[in-house]
Amino acid sequence: MINSLHDQSVARLVEIALREDVQSGDITSEATIAPDARSQARLIVKQDGVICGLPIARLVFRSLNPGIEWNERVGEGEHVTVGTVAAEVEGPSIDLLTGERSALNFLQRMSGVATLTRRYVDAVAGSGAKVLDTRKTIPGWRLLDKYAVRTGGGHNHRLGLSDMVLIKDNHIVAAGGISQAVERCLASLRGRPIPIEVETQNLDDVREALACHGVQRIMFDNFTPELMRRAVAAVNHQCETEASGNITLETIAAYAATGVDFISTGAITHSAPALDISMKF
Secondary structure, three states: OOOOOOOHHHHHHHHHHHHHHHOOOOHHHHHHOOOOOEEEEEEEEOOOEEOOOHHHHHHHHHHHOOOOEEEEOOOOOOEEOOOOEEEEEEEEHHHHHHHHHHHHHHHHHHHHHHHHHHHHHHHOOOOOOEEEOOOOOOOOOHHHHHHHHHHOOOEOOOOOOOOOEEEOHHHHHHHOOHHHHHHHHHHHHOOOOOOEEEEEOOHHHHHHHHHOOOOOEEEEEOOOHHHHHHHHHHHOOOOEEEEEOOOOOOOHHHHHOOOOOEEEOOHHHHOOOOOOEEEEO
16 A cells, blocks of 8 residues: 655655744754754664554655765664664754654654554464554654654554545444445445445344445444454354454453454554654764
């Protein structure tokens, strides 16, 4: 879904971040440091984790000064330990300090998402289940949050509302039922190859969704692992299956053991703590 970070929305996000932080100028650096002073700085990891966002940190510095030298010391997606130098940056001292906080904000947030995602992925290793993100991302940051999930070994669910049909509980209530909602979606799509997923709340919902023509995936929302095992057996590979709702790091292995194909969790983006990284001259 996301092949690279070369997107105008990402460049605009960097521009917004710098404008927000710098405003009319870095008055402290400009007052204390000679205009022609140059420095070399290291970005040092202070927690074990997965590094992610190096291209964005580089973009921050080079947006301030295209002549700033950037040298990565680890690879994107690499597991790093305390004390690792993730990158070195060299250039005018004032420019380095002006870009420091914005660069670190991107790098810390994205590394935090990648690190937490990797923990979820490791927890289901060997089960065959794939860990998916959701749309519970920081507004404006969706490309970056979903990129970080992929960097951590997870997979992306839909990027936005136009990517696929996801019939949820409120759609079902408004349409008058699962069957009616699916029929209306099929009529609206008019043969366009857009996948349809249906959210279910119980086994009766699962059976109704399974009986509908054109459903590619059934989501089990807030099922217990035991109920989900029965639901997966009922589907019996007739379509894809997805677990969702209150999935935690402590419970995800039990859900993966049911044989479900996908497990989606908003926690990997909305609750990921930033990875501690600092910049030192």
